[in-house]
Amino acid sequence: xxxxxxxxxxFVPVPGRDTSVYGGNTICLGIKGDQGTNxxxxxxxxxxxxxxxxxxxxxxxxxxxxxxIITHTHYDHIQGFPFFVPAMIKGNNIKIYGSNLCEKSLxxxxxxxxxxIFSPMxxxxxxxxxxxxxxxxxxxSTKIGNFQLEVTELAHKVDWALGLKLEGIQGxxxxxxxxxxxxxxxxxxxxxxxxxxxxxIHDATSTRLYDQIIVGDHSxxxxxxxxxAGESGVKKLYLxxxxxTYTDExxxxxxxxxxxRSDEMGYKELDLSLAREGNSFIL
Amino acid sequence: xxxxQTESNFEKLTLNSRxxxxxxxxxxSIPVPGxxxxxxxxxxSCVQFFTGVNDPVxxxxxxxxxxxxxxxxxxxxxxxxxxxxxxxxxxxxxxxxxxFAPLFNNKYKIHFYSKxxxxxxxxxxxxxxxxxxxxxLSHQKWKAQIFFHELNENRLNLNPNTTIFTADLNHPWGANxxxxxxxxxxxxxxxxxxxxDLMLLGKEFIGSPPDPQxxxxxQEKSALKKIEKGVLELCCNSxxxxxxxxxxxxxxxxxxxxxxxxxxxxxxxxxxxKSRKLVFFHHSPRxxxxxxxxMLQKYRQIASKSSLEIFAAVENTSLILDEPETT
Ligand SMILES: [Zn+2]
Ligand SMILES: [Zn+2]
Ligand SMILES: [Zn+2]
Numbered sequence: 001x002x003x004x005x006x007x008x009x010x011f012v013p014v015p016g017r018d019t020s021v022y023g024g025n026t027i028c029l030g031i032k033g034d035q036g037t038n039x040x041x042x043x044x045x046x047x048x049x050x051x052x053x054x055x056x057x058x059x060x061x062x063x064x065x066x067x068x069i070i071t072h073t074h075y076d077h078i079q080g081f082p083f084f085v086p087a088m089i090k091g092n093n094i095k096i097y098g099s100n101l102c103e104k105s106l107x108x109x110x111x112x113x114x115x116x117i118f119s120p121m122x123x124x125x126x127x128x129x130x131x132x133x134x135x136x137x138x139x140x141s142t143k144i145g146n147f148q149l150e151v152t153e154l155a156h157k158v159d160w161a162l163g164l165k166l167e168g169i170q171g172x173x174x175x176x177x178x179x180x181x182x183x184x185x186x187x188x189x190x191x192x193x194x195x196x197x198x199x200x201i202h203d204a205t206s207t208r209l210y211d212q213i214i215v216g217d218h219s220x221x222x223x224x225x226x227x228x229a230g231e232s233g234v235k236k237l238y239l240x241x242x243x244x245t246y247t248d249e250x251x252x253x254x255x256x257x258x259x260x261r262s263d264e265m266g267y268k269e270l271d272l273s274l275a276r277e278g279n280s281f282i283l
Numbered sequence: 284x285x286x287x288q289t290e291s292n293f294e295k296l297t298l299n300s301r302x303x304x305x306x307x308x309x310x311x312s313i314p315v316p317g318x319x320x321x322x323x324x325x326x327x328s329c330v331q332f333f334t335g336v337n338d339p340v341x342x343x344x345x346x347x348x349x350x351x352x353x354x355x356x357x358x359x360x361x362x363x364x365x366x367x368x369x370x371x372x373x374x375x376x377x378x379x380x381x382x383f384a385p386l387f388n389n390k391y392k393i394h395f396y397s398k399x400x401x402x403x404x405x406x407x408x409x410x411x412x413x414x415x416x417x418x419x420l421s422h423q424k425w426k427a428q429i430f431f432h433e434l435n436e437n438r439l440n441l442n443p444n445t446t447i448f449t450a451d452l453n454h455p456w457g458a459n460x461x462x463x464x465x466x467x468x469x470x471x472x473x474x475x476x477x478x479x480d481l482m483l484l485g486k487e488f489i490g491s492p493p494d495p496q497x498x499x500x501x502q503e504k505s506a507l508k509k510i511e512k513g514v515l516e517l518c519c520n521s522x523x524x525x526x527x528x529x530x531x532x533x534x535x536x537x538x539x540x541x542x543x544x545x546x547x548x549x550x551x552x553x554x555x556x557k558s559r560k561l562v563f564f565h566h567s568p569r570x571x572x573x574x575x576x577x578m579l580q581k582y583r584q585i586a587s588k589s590s591l592e593i594f595a596a597v598e599n600t601s602l603i604l605d606e607p608e609t610t
Binding site for chain 2: 017024112
């Protein structure tokens, strides 16, 4: 499986020279399976570039199949969807996965995002592709192409924030963006879930209270991510969902501080990197 | 090829007391981070009419550009009064608001304005914008004093030096343009609007886009004429007109229902209105720096025989308004 970072920001997109190295688009991870399965995890503004990259293939002819997993419904995880070009083309099938834990369905949230007050698209019905929704249930495994997907509910302020595990033939990937662990039990749950994954992509911001993230009061290293990766026995950790006020320079400091923290915590084996927009790796 | 905007007209961000339009966000539709847009900028719509650090802060629209402006206000400005004029509540015109720093500081008085609409109040829309499950910090966390004003008249006397005028635009679900008169200076802010020929917007569309070839009814024609007249009045003899130029003519013919205008149309309006400067604005997220350079060059050539000067809005720069001749 090929994994591409199309967007690595949390909260709000940050264009500008300060963010040109690591990128300013909001969160989106692209996955391509060896047998051609195409899927995205989260639909921040990064998904617009992913959409354009798909357009020279079956998607431009209206013969594409695409899956989108939304891990929670804050804007930074859905705001790229209205600009995802394959969704405009008749014949393409877009399947959107959300959680069954929320009161409001994901379809409802997206419709609300697209209402005429907020968007000239006005409604999901104005997208020409076949768009369908499916709810993921914790503890149940879902097949997407050649992948097996498993989800869990992680600690977060809103209704739900999913952690997920994607199993392919050559290995497995863990993903958790927008988590705010508060109690020891929150950590325990995540550690149990991610034990055994080969690569973990995890939120870089560490705080106990979500509000504090917005006002900038949070730890300057990604200690929560390190703890989860270290205790789960993960070898490779990518940090993502960066705070919107972090410039390229701040991010490099974050990496240094986190490496130091990781050594202090005794996870000397842990290979730690920053997610960088446009970069890919093969699993 | 890089084109310099005429040096004497533009400056980098400074706090000198010249009257100017500062561009904090220049894009339409969606922010576009990346090196391809590094010169003109990738933030969504936000323009400031600057008169000095001791004066009330005047802002048009609250796209992502307003985030940086918020820091700037917190750090540099002496006046605690902020006025934000919203053209309409499409995402690209309000999405920076939840991150606007002065909202979280109790020393500020922040006034929001938009045209009154019967279907929804500005306050409801903005409060709804920042509710779970879409956003974690509701308006209850705001510390500034907030006032909402829905404009029923086309004219607002803001203070003895400043008058605001407004008129309807041709855009899905409606939008309104602004004209600001400050002492003897005038500027106009016209976004988002389609031209006034193929289609009258405002109604909901479902499914396939409406047919641009279908004939307009006489009612639609006269409604479009009325909108055009209003826009011409906002731009009349203006020192600088900031205009939605997201589309080329062929974009407009393909997407007449998206409600965006063209370079040619903006040019025509400004000539008819005898405006002095036209600033291309609400750049398409798909247009990179190179393409914008080319557009600017092309239309400067076309305009070379007229007295209208043409610019393209560049993020983090200001267009200085000429000192009016005293009579
Ligand atoms: Zn997020
Ligand atoms: Zn717009
Ligand atoms: Zn609009």
